Amino acid sequence: MNAYREDASSVRHCFRHGITNKDSGSLAANYSSQKQRNFNKGSLFSDLLSTMAAVFRIKHPKTILWFFGICFLLVFYITISSFPSDEPCNCKHQYDESLTSGGNLGTGSMSHPEDPHKMAILIPFRDRFEELLEFAPYINSFLNKQKRNHHIFVINQIDNLRFNRASLLNIGYLESASASDYIAMHDVDLLPMNTELPYQFPETGPYHVAAPHLHPRYHYPTFIGGILLISRKDFANVDGLSNKYWGWGLEDDELYARLTEAQLTISRPGNLTTGTKDTFKHIHDRRIRKRDMIKCYNQQEVTRKRDRETGLSTLRYHVQNRKEMTIQGAPVSIINVILECNKAITPWCDCTENIGNTKTKRKPGERSNDVIVPKLDRRRDVSVDG
Structure with missing residues (x-):
């Protein structure tokens, strides 16, 4: 049995107000629109290839930051998707x-x-x-x-x-x-x-x-x-x-x-x-x-x-x-x-x-x-x- 401090704010931690289907759809839509703004050259796959190519050529140092930014977004997305679903x-x-x-x-x-x-x-x-x-x-x-x-x-x-x-x-x-x-x-x-x-x-x-x-x-x-x-x-x-x-x-x-x-x-x-x-x-x-x-x-x-x-x-x-x-x-x-x-x-x-x-x-x-x-x-x- 977990031990929790006995005050209102601590009790609230035991009551997960999770993301409902409606909220999930909203988050997905926001994420999709963000991808459209960040990746104007086509699909995620083609953009990733272009960015990797730019990194290897090292013509523009800023592309390295873009590459790590994209990797961070991908890891974050995969992590969120792997959370246990509702029982x-x-x-x-x-x-x-x-x-x-x-x-x-x-x-x-x-x-x-x-x-x-x-x-x-x-x-x-x-x-x-x-x-x-x-x-x-x-x-x-x-x-x-x-x-x-x-x-x-x-x-x-x-x-x-x-x-x-x-x-x-x-x-x-x-x-x-x-x-x-x-x-x-x-x-x-x-x-x-x-x-x-x-x-x-x-x-x-x-x-x-x-x-x-x-x-x-x-x-x-x-x-x-x-x-x-x-x-x-x-x-x-x-x-x-x-x-x-x-x-x-x-x-x-x-x-x-x-x-x-x-x-x-x-x-x-x-x-x-x-x-x-x-x-x-x-x-x-x-x-x-x-x-x-x-x-x-x-x-x-x-x-x-x-x-x-x-x-x-x-x-x-x-x-x-x-x-x-x-x-x-x-x-x-x-x-x-x-x-x-x-x-x-x-x-x-x-x-x-x-x-x-x-x-x-x-x-x-x-x-x-x-x-x-x-x-x-x-x-x-x-x-x-x-």
């Missing part, structure tokens, strides 16, 4: 519980023999380093006090597409296969303050730790976001989460529809003396990190309904690299990933403004199990954001 993951399959795409990643942090289970804490992530620096050591200490075997997996989206929390959780599930028998879908900005909050294996079905009567912001009855524990078996049974939710919101509501349709019982904490003000610490600052609320094309119409087309079985992504580090003693596995987007299905995966979006009016009698958007009383069900 592909072809995940279109029915999930097999024997899948171990994560290898031995994160298996070294299970230190409580009295706990027969192993929990993978999945953090969907992009550019929230300061929050991670606070979250990782805090949750590690919190769970060690409960004697829970656990490991933190940060699934870092490094492409240029809009953030897709659901797909990142699906990836975390697959990548942590060998290190866990249940997962905690955990927001990086939500810290449990009540030590009585249980993180035990969810024997009877999904367990919603950040329950509506405890969460600092959302209080509607069908809310299951923030922190949700679920066994690998149950998660596979509903095919994970929908991959159609690019941008902020509704992926948890669609998951709720999947869980209830599969007749899984969702449990929540009870008999706690704390409430919405003191059960969790919410470290999200909306003034610094604005949520992506853009709706474009037919996104609003599609994402308001139950998705029976996408999930674990249709997931497409590449792993750029995997890194192991510790943050104030907390072991963390960082998985840098590039998501793939089928724009024929979700053209809104990379839009930057509201384009072609029209609000869909609910048709009379349309309210059914397929409509996943919750009915909210804003004053009762949603508190002021932190």
Whole structure:
């Protein structure tokens, strides 16, 4: 495991924001145009021969500098081309519980023999380093006090597409296969303050730790976001989460529809003396990190309904690299990933403004199990954001 200094700038070194295909094309185009300017006499091969001839004749000393300059460019180009390519993951399959795409990643942090289970804490992530620096050591200490075997997996989206929390959780599930028998879908900005909050294996079905009567912001009855524990078996049974939710919101509501349709019982904490003000610490600052609320094309119409087309079985992504580090003693596995987007299905995966979006009016009698958007009383069900 690599040792890193525990500050924001050092953590950033573990999160490679690699060159995407779009950027690579731009670099290639720039390099090509530079070659055209530098080599006006023809192809690289003929220019190289001409330069070598000039060197041997030594009529113009400056040609020697040109020769070494060209050699430097060639060596640089070959070096860049030889870098390892992204590691592909072809995940279109029915999930097999024997899948171990994560290898031995994160298996070294299970230190409580009295706990027969192993929990993978999945953090969907992009550019929230300061929050991670606070979250990782805090949750590690919190769970060690409960004697829970656990490991933190940060699934870092490094492409240029809009953030897709659901797909990142699906990836975390697959990548942590060998290190866990249940997962905690955990927001990086939500810290449990009540030590009585249980993180035990969810024997009877999904367990919603950040329950509506405890969460600092959302209080509607069908809310299951923030922190949700679920066994690998149950998660596979509903095919994970929908991959159609690019941008902020509704992926948890669609998951709720999947869980209830599969007749899984969702449990929540009870008999706690704390409430919405003191059960969790919410470290999200909306003034610094604005949520992506853009709706474009037919996104609003599609994402308001139950998705029976996408999930674990249709997931497409590449792993750029995997890194192991510790943050104030907390072991963390960082998985840098590039998501793939089928724009024929979700053209809104990379839009930057509201384009072609029209609000869909609910048709009379349309309210059914397929409509996943919750009915909210804003004053009762949603508190002021932190």
